[in-house]
Amino acid sequence: MYLGVPKEVFPGEARVALTPESAKQLQKLGYDCLLQSGAGAAAGFSDAAYREAGVELLDTADALWAKADIIAKVRQPEDAEIGYLAKGKTLISFFNPGGNQDGLEKAKASGANVIAMEMVPRISRAQKMDALSSMANIAGYRAVIEAGNNFGRFFTGQITAAGKVPPAKVLVVGAGVAGLAAIGTSTSLGAVTYAFDVRPEVAEQVESMGAEFVYLDFKEEQQDGAATGGYASVSSPEFREAQLAKFRELAPDIDIVITTALIPNRPAPKLWLEDMVKAMKPGSVIVDLAAERGGNAEGTVADEKVVTENGVT
Template sequence: MPVIAVTRERRPGESRVAAVPETVKRLIAAGFSVIVEAGAGAAASYPDADYKAAGASLAKTARDALAKADIVFHVRAPEAAEIAALKTGAIVVALLDPHQDRKSLEALAKKGATAFAMEFVPRITRAQAMDALSSQANLAGYRAVIEAAEAYGKAFPMMMTAAGTVPPAKVFVMGAGVAGLQAIATARRLGAVVTATDVRPAAKEQVESLGAKFVAVEDEEFKQAETAAGYAKEMSQEYQAKQAALVSDHLKKQDIVVTTALIPGRPAPKLLSAQQVASMKPGSVIVDIAVEQGGNVAGSRPDQIVEAQGVKIVGYANLPARIAYDASALYGRNLAAFAGLLVDKDGKLAPDFDDEILKAALVTKGGAVAHPALKG
């Protein structure tokens, strides 16, 4: 019976946990044994008693949990002490941030761990239940609008009162991927007038289906601006200049902007310059979801609210951790689905490294970095 260990996240600001009592039950029913470090779920409001009731064994320390673990589930990469405590050849599955967190990647390789990065799970039909980027981005988009509402000094919906009418907030969402679409839907539910932009042609229909207006320069380059995997391509300087002019004019009329643009393995593209931020009305709010990867907005700072000429730039890193209960539940389900690929039909630990999902997500194996995009 393969043993899965879940330990407490130790990185600053990380309140999620890699398994919840519901997913522990699923894993045990699938033939795994589960060990959970005491207190692992406390920050996400999952008490030890619930894990025990679900069938997990509780370990006093991370080292105790890891000593017998064939598989380790984590949210972020384990820290150095945990990597040192791994069994040689143990399997680690986490959001490893392999492009940026090279130190952890190399430590896992040196330890002889077989590591899978959940960010690299391919976006194919078979892997939808394992798509951790989407599950977490969905909640990040929701939370971004909640944070905007908190920072904004006015109401979101139109209100008609005996004392007069309160106009609705105007919300502009930049980037209509999973996070952006959820931000649109949330802002609409709160009663805002919503517009959105994206360089991918397919996004227009999605934006409009949510009741928002699409804003973009729709030329020939725009029509070819999407990769086969569904990500936005980097646009030419000429297109960027035309789009920037359109956006600059639109920004002056907005109350709230949510930026969500990310390109896998690269720094976040800059969407708003200091001049564009300064052109917005005093009291306006910008939420930069991409702040952890360098930010979409000039002047945004991780885990800070920066005020620039009366405009608040909210740069909370790791928005899913600010809604840790639900984020943990969704991520735990992603991992539970992934766990099924690590065993054979008899329930024995036997990952098929030729499987297209495992092959895409594998980052370290046999003492070396294994993913082609990470070598060198």
């Protein structure tokens, strides 16, 4: 049985669904592995490394989709890729069935099997297959590294013969998988780290990692922002106003803001507004992990570095 991996067609996507190491493991299970030539280059895996691992390389996507029984990829398939599906084939990828009705109908009409990786339940025994969490973990870590790269000072405080430098103050908005990874990285680098989330039960997790949970002075019966699958749910207008008021209070003192708030198949909620950006000190940094869905911060442009008039990156 052939398992094939095509080159990702989404602009800027560097990931690949098969590494030389995972190819060796799959071959032990009895699969023959195929790869479109160049598919791993952006991820740092050469065609030679795949050949050495026993992977057969094919020149074109057409050839790969035609020969493979199982196709594994990272991004949600585009229309042209769904057109390759046929009865008896199986596609394993992110698919977003909740917000990709058109793709779902086309896949159904093809007679193929589709396994949507974002539908893996977030439970202990499924952790090895929880691709959403593994990607979010990397994103949270990377957000702090990107912030540090764009921030002009130390994360940790410094006391030297030349003087004293205070530690950076970092606010992480959203303490899901990405947020907790960002908190862990930020605290390990020595920053004073704060975190906010609409789910009160995550306060203990935040504090166990050395950060301070930001509480709201807000009373509402059973205010709990948790939804199924570990995501936040939509907050009430009153809760949102209390949340924004707290962010306005914090903005002048915070050096780095990392926003991670997403609700599946909805535009990203706007949480860090223009007036908050203007209240921040020059040299401050905002890293918006919700950029692909419109961003949590006003002024965010996906995949672009924006510097405001008051010097906030």
